[in-house]
Amino acid sequence: MAAYRERRRRYRWPQVQLNIWLLVVLSGSTTCLGIFAWFMAVQNQLELGTPWLFPYMVSVGTLGFTFIIVILLLAARQLLLPTIILVGTFILFTLWLTGLIETSLQLYGTKGNVYSNCQIYVTDQPFTGNTLNTLAWLTQNNICNCWKAAFAFEVVNTSFFFWMIFMAWKVHRDA
Numbered sequence: 001m002a003a004y005r006e007r008r009r010r011y012r013w014p015q016v017q018l019n020i021w022l023l024v025v026l027s028g029s030t031t032c033l034g035i036f037a038w039f040m041a042v043q044n045q046l047e048l049g050t051p052w053l054f055p056y057m058v059s060v061g062t063l064g065f066t067f068i069i070v071i072l073l074l075a076a077r078q079l080l081l082p083t084i085i086l087v088g089t090f091i092l093f094t095l096w097l098t099g100l101i102e103t104s105l106q107l108y109g110t111k112g113n114v115y116s117n118c119q120i121y122v123t124d125q126p127f128t129g130n131t132l133n134t135l136a137w138l139t140q141n142n143i144c145n146c147w148k149a150a151f152a153f154e155v156v157n158t159s160f161f162f163w164m165i166f167m168a169w170k171v172h173r174d175a
Contacts, residue, residue, distance in 0.1 A: 011082055011175050013075075014167070021164055026068045028157035032099075033061030035150045042143070053102045057150070060095045064157065067092060082172035086165060093161035100154040107151050118144035 036057040043050045067088050074080045107114045122144050127137040 010078075011080065011171050013080060013171055017167060018075075021160055021167070022068055022071065025064060025157055025160050025164075028153040028160070029061045029064030029068065031061075031153050032057055032150055032157070033065065035146045036061065038146070039143075051106075053099065053106065057099050057103075057154075060092075060099050063095065064092055082168040082175070085168040086172070089161045089164040089168065093158065093165065096154060096158040096161055100151075100158050103147075103151050103154055107147055114144070114147050118147070 036054045040050055040054045040058065043054065070088075071080065071085070074084070118140075122137065122140045125137070127134040
């Protein structure tokens with residue numbers, strides 16, 4: 001009886017696109033993780049309640065980071081299957097989209113939104129000099145800029161997860 005040897009199916013991933021995707025999503029995930037973890041620390045220091053968005057985005061950022069590590073491990077072993085990527089990216093796309101919607105509501109919503117408050121109380125009233133007011137203004141300005149950065153990275157990560165769904169589908173189709 002002849003020995004049966006199973007041939008493993010090889011998937012050809014576009015290396016440049018995959019590496020760019022990994023770098024951008026890793027940057028976005030860790031940046032949002034850091035920003036929202038810092039927001040939680042600020043809320044705790046001020047003895048204020050923590051909005052659900054902050055721990056949610058810390059969790060989503062951690063999941064995004066973990067997913068990138070898993071992809072790198074699978075790619076190193078040449079086991080990067082499009083089905084795994086499709087399922088993972090769809091789940092993360094949904095989670096990032098949820099965070100993006102809530103962040104946009106907090107940042108640009110109709111009542112007491114962060115952007116308007118930043119314009120009124122921070123951007124339009126700059127402080128200079130070696131005073132406590134200047135230090136407070138710098139901290140408030142940093143918070144405003146972190147909100148904008150978090151929103152921007154959420155837009156980018158959500159878009160990149162959507163892009164990866166199509167890229168993984170194309171890799172699966174072309175195999």
